[in-house]
Amino acid sequence: MAGIGFRLKRLLKEDAAGGWIRAHLYGAVVSSGPWLLSVVTLATLSVLARTVVTDAAQDLFRSMVAYTYTFTLITTGAAQMVVTRHLADELFRGRQDALRPIYRWSVGATAALHLLIAGLFYALAPELPWTLRVLGVALAVIVSCTWIAMIFVGALQDFTSVGRAFVVGSVASLVSALGLGRLAGPAGYVAGFALGQAAIFFVLSARIEREFPGESADEEWRLLRAFGRYPDLACAGLLYNVAIAIDRIVFWFSSAGWRITSWLYGSIYDTALFLAYISTVPALAVFLVRVETDFYDAYRAYYGAVIKQGTLGQVLAAKAAMATSLRNSLRGLIQIQVPITTLLVVIAPWMGPIVGLERAQVWIFRAAVVGAALHVFALFETIILLYFDRRKLGVEMAAVFLVANGSLAVASLWLGPRFYGFGYAIAALITVCWGYRRLEQTFRDLEYLTFASQPLSPKIAEA
Amino acid sequence: MAEVADVCLILEGTYPYVTGGVSGWVHQLVTALPEIRFTLFHIGATKGETVTPRYTLPPNVLGVVNVGLHGGDEEPAPPSKLSAEDWAAMKVFHDRLRDGAPPELGALLARVAPAPGAGASGHELVYGRAAWEIVTQLYEERAPTVSFVDYFWTWRFTHLPMFRLLHAPVPEARVYHTVSTGWAGLVASLVRARTGRPVLLTEHGIYANERRMEIDQADWITVQRQAPMTLMAGPGFFKELWSRLFYRLSRITYAHADLIVTIFEGNRVAQINDGADPARTLVVPNGVDLAAFGEIAPNPRVPGIFTVGFIGRVVPIKDVKTFLRAIRIVADALPGVRARVVGPVDEDEEYANECRTLAATLGIEDKIEFTGRADVKRHYADCDVIVLTSLSEGVPLVILEAYAAGIPVIASDVGACREMIHGRDAADKALGPSGLVTGIANPGATADAILTLARDPGLRKEFGEAGRTRVRTYYDEADLVRSYRSIYERMLRQAGA
Numbered sequence: 001m002a003g004i005g006f007r008l009k010r011l012l013k014e015d016a017a018g019g020w021i022r023a024h025l026y027g028a029v030v031s032s033g034p035w036l037l038s039v040v041t042l043a044t045l046s047v048l049a050r051t052v053v054t055d056a057a058q059d060l061f062r063s064m065v066a067y068t069y070t071f072t073l074i075t076t077g078a079a080q081m082v083v084t085r086h087l088a089d090e091l092f093r094g095r096q097d098a099l100r101p102i103y104r105w106s107v108g109a110t111a112a113l114h115l116l117i118a119g120l121f122y123a124l125a126p127e128l129p130w131t132l133r134v135l136g137v138a139l140a141v142i143v144s145c146t147w148i149a150m151i152f153v154g155a156l157q158d159f160t161s162v163g164r165a166f167v168v169g170s171v172a173s174l175v176s177a178l179g180l181g182r183l184a185g186p187a188g189y190v191a192g193f194a195l196g197q198a199a200i201f202f203v204l205s206a207r208i209e210r211e212f213p214g215e216s217a218d219e220e221w222r223l224l225r226a227f228g229r230y231p232d233l234a235c236a237g238l239l240y241n242v243a244i245a246i247d248r249i250v251f252w253f254s255s256a257g258w259r260i261t262s263w264l265y266g267s268i269y270d271t272a273l274f275l276a277y278i279s280t281v282p283a284l285a286v287f288l289v290r291v292e293t294d295f296y297d298a299y300r301a302y303y304g305a306v307i308k309q310g311t312l313g314q315v316l317a318a319k320a321a322m323a324t325s326l327r328n329s330l331r332g333l334i335q336i337q338v339p340i341t342t343l344l345v346v347i348a349p350w351m352g353p354i355v356g357l358e359r360a361q362v363w364i365f366r367a368a369v370v371g372a373a374l375h376v377f378a379l380f381e382t383i384i385l386l387y388f389d390r391r392k393l394g395v396e397m398a399a400v401f402l403v404a405n406g407s408l409a410v411a412s413l414w415l416g417p418r419f420y421g422f423g424y425a426i427a428a429l430i431t432v433c434w435g436y437r438r439l440e441q442t443f444r445d446l447e448y449l450t451f452a453s454q455p456l457s458p459k460i461a462e463a
Numbered sequence: 464m465a466e467v468a469d470v471c472l473i474l475e476g477t478y479p480y481v482t483g484g485v486s487g488w489v490h491q492l493v494t495a496l497p498e499i500r501f502t503l504f505h506i507g508a509t510k511g512e513t514v515t516p517r518y519t520l521p522p523n524v525l526g527v528v529n530v531g532l533h534g535g536d537e538e539p540a541p542p543s544k545l546s547a548e549d550w551a552a553m554k555v556f557h558d559r560l561r562d563g564a565p566p567e568l569g570a571l572l573a574r575v576a577p578a579p580g581a582g583a584s585g586h587e588l589v590y591g592r593a594a595w596e597i598v599t600q601l602y603e604e605r606a607p608t609v610s611f612v613d614y615f616w617t618w619r620f621t622h623l624p625m626f627r628l629l630h631a632p633v634p635e636a637r638v639y640h641t642v643s644t645g646w647a648g649l650v651a652s653l654v655r656a657r658t659g660r661p662v663l664l665t666e667h668g669i670y671a672n673e674r675r676m677e678i679d680q681a682d683w684i685t686v687q688r689q690a691p692m693t694l695m696a697g698p699g700f701f702k703e704l705w706s707r708l709f710y711r712l713s714r715i716t717y718a719h720a721d722l723i724v725t726i727f728e729g730n731r732v733a734q735i736n737d738g739a740d741p742a743r744t745l746v747v748p749n750g751v752d753l754a755a756f757g758e759i760a761p762n763p764r765v766p767g768i769f770t771v772g773f774i775g776r777v778v779p780i781k782d783v784k785t786f787l788r789a790i791r792i793v794a795d796a797l798p799g800v801r802a803r804v805v806g807p808v809d810e811d812e813e814y815a816n817e818c819r820t821l822a823a824t825l826g827i828e829d830k831i832e833f834t835g836r837a838d839v840k841r842h843y844a845d846c847d848v849i850v851l852t853s854l855s856e857g858v859p860l861v862i863l864e865a866y867a868a869g870i871p872v873i874a875s876d877v878g879a880c881r882e883m884i885h886g887r888d889a890a891d892k893a894l895g896p897s898g899l900v901t902g903i904a905n906p907g908a909t910a911d912a913i914l915t916l917a918r919d920p921g922l923r924k925e926f927g928e929a930g931r932t933r934v935r936t937y938y939d940e941a942d943l944v945r946s947y948r949s950i951y952e953r954m955l956r957q958a959g960a
Contacts, residue, residue, distance in 0.1 A: 309610030312602055445592075451615050452595045456536045456623065 038069065038197075039274045041170045045177060046356055049189065052178055057186040063264045064136055064190065066274075068118075070245045072144040075117060076110060077241030078227075078234040084151050085233055086226035097214025098222070103152050105220045107145050107205075114144040125262030131187040139194045142201055149204040156211055162204065169200030232391040239398035240382075244375075246402060247409035247424050248273060254413045256420065269420055272361040276368035279344055280376045283337040287380055290329040298322040299387065306450055315447055323443055326384065333377070341373045360417065367421030374428035381435030385442060388449065393438050401431040468502035468525050469955055471636030475506045475647035479516040479527070484857070485642060485667050486518070488749065494521050495944040499951055502634045503527040506646050510534045510627075530631045532624040532646060540584035542591065549574040550593040557601060563738075566715045569656035576629045578657060585626040589619065609700050617684075617701050621708045625649060637958040638663065638951065641716065644670040645709060648716030655719040661954040664720035665747075668857050669733045674709040678702050714738040721957075722950060726858045727879030728887050746887070747947070748879070749858045750940030755840070756867030757931075762844045767799040769917045772846035772870075774839055774861040775853070777808045777815045782875075784821055785852040788906035791825040793913045800830060800917070803846070807836045843868040847923065848916050853877055854903055862898075863938045866930035871923050872898035873912040875905075883933075891937060897930030 042065060046058060053061070083106050090098045118140035122133040153162050173196020181189030227234055251257050252265035259265050302318040304310075310318070344351070345366045352362050378401065385393045408423030442449065472478075478489040493501050502525045507514065510531030520527070556571045576582035588594050598618050606614060628650050633639075640663040641651035648664060655662040678684065684701045717723060717739040724745045725731050731744050771790065775781045783804060790802045808815035815833075822831045834842065839861075843849075849865040849872050856878035863883075865872050874880040881900050886892030899915065901908040916923050 306612055309612055311608055312599060312611040312614075313607060315611055447599075448592065448595050451612070452590050452592075456589065456619065 037166050037170050038065070039277055041173055041193075041196075043275065043355060044174060045193070048174070048178060049181060052181040053186055053189050057189065059266060060132075060260055060264065061186065061190055061193070062270075063260045063266045064132070064139070065193070066248075066266070066270055067264060068136070068140050068143050070248060071117075072114065072140055072147060073241040074238070074245060075114065076144050076147045077238040079106065079110065079237070080147060080151060080241075081233040081237035082227050082230050083148065083223070085230055086223060087151065089226070090222075095216070096212060097216040098219050099152065099212035100209060100214055101216050101219035102223055103148075103205075103208055103212070105223055106148050106151075110144050110148050111141050114141045121263065125264070127261045129187065132190060135187065135190045135194055139190070139197065142194060142198045146197065146201045146204070149201060149208065152208045152212075153204060156207065161207055165200050165203040165207070169196050169203065172196035172199050230391070232395050236382075236391065236394040236398050239395060239402050243398055243402035243405050246406040247427070250406060250409040250413070251420075256413060256417070268358065268361050269364060272357060272364040272421065273368045273424070275355055275357065276344075276365055276372045279340055279369050280337070280372050282340060283333055283373070283376045286336050287329065287333055287376075290332050291383075295322070295325045295329050298325040302446075303450075312447070315450075319443070319446055330377075330380075333380070337373050337376065341369050344369045363418065364421035367425045371421065371425035371428045374425065374432050378428055378431040378435050381432065381439055384439060385435070388442055388446065390438075390442055390449075393442070397431060397435055397438070400434045401427060404430045466500065466525055468634065468636040469500045470638045470640050470951060471502045471504055471634050473504045473506070473633075473639060473641040473647040473650050475643050475645055476508065477642065478505075479503065479518040479520060480505065480507070480514045482517050484860075488667070489642060490518050491940070492944070492947055493524055495940075496948055496951070497521065497523050499523060499948075500525055502636055504631075504633050504650065505529050506628070506650070507531045508533055526634070528632060528634050530627065532627060537584070537586040537589050537626070540586045542587050543583045545575065545583055545593070547593075550597065553594075554597050554600060557597070560711050560714070561605075566711075566718055568652055568715060568719065572653065572656050579630045579632060585623075585630060588626040588629075589623065606700070613701055614704075617704050621705060629653065636660070638954040640665065640951075641720075642667070644713040644716040645674070646712070648720075649712050652715050652719035655721075661721045661957050662719055663722050663724065663950060663954060664716055665724045666730065666734065667726055669713075669730055669737070671706070671709040671713045671737060672733065675706045678705045710737060721954065724950075728882050729879060730857075747943060748938050749860065749863070750938050750943035751860060751863035751867055751934060752940050753867050753935060756843070756864045759840055759843050759868040761869075764847075769797060769800050770846050770848075771800060771802045771913055772842055772849045772865075773802065773804045773851075774806060774842070774849060774864070775804075775851070776806045776810050777804060777818060777833070778811045779814055780854050781806075782852045782854050782904060783814075783818045785904050785906050785909060786850060787818060787821050787825060787827065787831065789850070789852070789909035789913060790830060791827050792906060792910035793917070794827055794830055796914055797917055800913075801832070802827075802830055803832045803834060803842055805834045805837050805839055805842045808833055809835075839864065840868075843870060846870055848873060848913065850909065850913065851875060851880065852901075852903070852909060856880060858883065863934055866897060866934035866938070869927040869931045871916060871926035871930060873909060873916070874898060874900060875903040875909075876900050877903060886933070887937070891933065894933050894936070895925065895929045897926050897933050 042062065046062065049058060083102070087099065087102065090102070115137065118137040121140075122128065122136045125133065128136070156162070173193045176192030176195045177189050178192070179188075180192035180195075184191070248267070248270055251267040251269040254267070256269065257265045257267035298318070298321050302315070302322045305315045305318040348357075348362050348366050348369075351357075352359070352365065357365055378397065382394055382397045385397065404427035405424060408427045410423075412419040412421070412423035472489065472493070474489065477483065478486040493499075500523055503520075505527055507529055508531060510533065512531055512534075514529075516527075552571050552574050556567065560566055574582075583591070583594075598615065602611060602614050624646055628646060631650060633650055633654055638661050639651050639654050641647045642665050644664065644666060648670070651662045651664065654660055679702065684705060713734075714737060717734065717737065721743065722745060723734060723739050723743050724747050725734060726747065726749050728746055731746050734744055735741050771793075773783065773786050775783075777783050786802070786804070790800060793800045804818075819828075819833065822828045843864065846865075847870070849861060849870050851859060851861065851872070851874040853859070853875055854877065856874075858879040859874070862872050862874060862880065872884060874884060882891075884898045884900050885896050886894060899912040901912050916926070
């Protein structure tokens with residue numbers, strides 16, 4: 001029976017599901033890692049560097065780093081998800097040899113693109129000294145390439161060495177920023193930080209190149225075609241990364257923001273938000289583990305019942321087991337995240353001064369902590385939707401978050417400082433509810449989606 | 464098409480694209496009835512496939528519309544505004560089919576697809592939620608212990624052609640004539656249910672039986688694993704499902720055809736067993752060109768030589784090997800026997816070679832001649848008797864030709880052979896036998912029959928005369944044409960009224 005779907009089969013094949021399914025998961029969790037680590041690095045730096053550089057230089061530096069992280073996530077957003085999926089597809093086809101060429105091409109293209117974008121950006125910021133402008137471009141290239149490297153790190157599934165790369169790189173960033181800052185002022189400070197980040201990238205690259213030594217021609221075209229095949233993933237990646245940045249961008253250019261120099265703006269909103277993100281680390285870890293162990297087995301059992309000629313009753317039973325497992329994962333997540341969030345909300349006024357929050361930022365921080373917790377739930381809903389290959393819903397989730405986060409940021413600005421941060425929290429809440437509904441629908445219709453959405457003729461994604 | 468045809472012939476995998484018995488028959492019919500304007504609706508295997516006609520269409524064929532059953536996907540279409548009751552009617556239709564009740568296709572179509580392009584699209588029927596509900600409901604009710612993924616895909620593959628035909632652009636005509644049941648029969652039934660135009664069915668071989676034989680041999684249908692605790696699903700469950708589909712298509716066609724014609728009595732009985740209303744059945748046998756074969760004059764005989772003819776393709780279904788073994792047995796008693804196998808040897812070369820080797824092994828290669836493709840008339844002139852050992856037949860033309868030439872026949876008991884030799888009804892039987900009937904794959908019986916006729920020239924003459932009378936009375940090609948002319952005329956009047 002030729003029509004029995006290629007897509008269904010690939011879902012069952014031993015490591016096939018592991019391929020793109022896990023890739024999305026690792027992609028999300030793993031890319032949160034460096035993001036959080038850099039927030040920690042920045043926070044530590046801002047405490048330790050008080051004696052090294054002036055407050056104005058600190059502000060400038062923080063703003064440059066914030067811009068770099070924010071905008072490189074957006075500019076690599078489309079590529080992130082498509083490359084993730086393309087990689088998983090190629091691994092599914094057993095084309096390990098394609099990985100190194102894909103890595104080199106995507107890093108090369110990313111570097112070139114960001115040289116151009118960041119170059120243009122800093123060229124239009126003549127008030128900055130040229131050393132900082134050059135360093136700014138370098139930092140943008142390094143960070144954007146690191147995002148790409150993180151995708152391939154997902155395929156490595158070797159978190160120890162990746163973790164080590166980040167810890168070592170972050171410490172290097174700290175030490176060299178402080179050291180070079182003392183020697184050469186603000187430029188040295190930025191250069192030192194960039195050096196540490198570069199170290200992370202090169203260690204990761206070396207690891208990837210060692211793991212995937214293969215060579216293969218024409219991979220760039222196959223990679224390009226993947227963009228044509230997964231426009232929805234490109235769209236979801238881009239929208240999501242715009243969505244998580246839109247509130248901060250709105251604040252920069254509002255009355256609550258201030259201009260640091262040229263195009264660089266800051267706001268009281270930034271720091272509170274960055275710190276709030278850190279509170280989600282335990283939830284991320286728990287989710288990763290639970291999904292890996294419990295849910296993933298249930299997921300495989302479901303598709304196993306489908307492919308291995310189970311009865312509809314068996315398929316439905318496996319679906320119910322999978323739903324139970326997912327509920328358990330969510331409960332585990334709630335059990336760990338709710339106490340942490342509550343604690344942070346309560347102790348915020350006392351904790352604030354220690355981590356460098358001003359009085360005005362305490363309420364923003366409180367709202368943002370709640371928002372970040374909800375945000376993590378929304379992210380997980382999206383990942384689960386992608387587990388079931390509901391890519392359009394992935395786009396929809398990102399779009400909902402983008403619209404809500406953007407418009408509520410504007411609304412909170414209009415309502416006044418007392419409401420800063422609540423826009424983000426409510427936007428995340430809306431997205432969580434939206435995602436919950438979508439997940440419910442997906443589960444309700446899962447067997448229908450599994451069978452009836454299969455194409456009639458096996459249109460195998462071009463080999 | 465500006466001009467509305469008198470008769471739309473609904474054809475499935477045959478005329479004008481494939482040569483063979485049924486195609487030859489259709490060509491004979493349309494050529495012999497120049498006053499009837501025909502249009503052809505041909506159902507091919509693959510969507511969008513281009514094929515070249517193998518026949519030159521006579522001028523009274525106004526055009527050909529082609530559709531394909533398989534391949535490609537359904538174009539996305541906006542969902543129809545069908546109500547839950549409309550969809551529930553689909554389930555009722557299935558239940559009635561299962562219970563053997565008359566299929567109420569018209570009532571269903573009025574709700575679900577009142578006209579081609581209206582109602583539920585193919586896309587909705589394949590991918591839609593409501594269709595899915597019906598499939599799972601049927602599964603839970605009827606086969607909850609079989610592999611669902613196989614059930615689902617079997618459903619898709621069996622129903623997809625229906626969904627496509629539901630919206631097929633069948634040309635307008637005053638009368639519809641389908642030359643088989645199956646998919647073509649379904650199209651005719653759709654037209655009948657929607658427009659009330661009269662439908663004629665001519666079934667040469669029993670379609671559902673032929674499909675069943677194919678399905679039994681198919682290796683692409685999942686054999687259901689016998690799960691422990693499974694009571695109802697045997698290993699042949701999915702083959703059964705396929706096979707049942709075709710029986711149901713036949714039932715639907717029988718229910719909608721105004722007249723059900725077949726070519727011999729045995730088939731008519733099979734149709735009635737499969738649900739055809741006896742009152743609407745009719746036998747119109749195939750005919751032979753009496754003039755062409757009647758004028759064959761026997762060649763002068765060589766004393767002591769007895770020539771046995773085997774006219775047919777050298778393929779397994781004709782069971783040439785049984786014929787060769789029979790000749791071996793005859794040769795022991797009658798050294799003067801000579802045999803001719805007249806027919807193409809290139810259709811199954813492996814089998815043909817096996818036959819030659821067998822002849823050599825049996826030591827009769829000097830008595831057997833494989834002529835290959837040849838002018839059969841020349842060989843009839845030399846033959847004293849014609850033998851058929853086929854495993855399956857309809858109304859074999861070779862028997863009719865032999866009769867026309869006044870030659871007695873020995874045939875295995877398949878298809879119409881018995882009634883062609885002993886007579887169909889009382890008047891036919893009164894003509895006396897025109898040959899001998901033997902068991903299939905029975906060289907001894909065939910040899911006995913050959914020897915009986917070889918030793919009794921009087922009997923040969925008697926049989927030959929009976930055959931000649933029989934073919935003139937019942938199997939005249941002109942009669943066939945006359946029968947269809949009058950059927951068409953009657954139906955056209957019915958359509959006009």
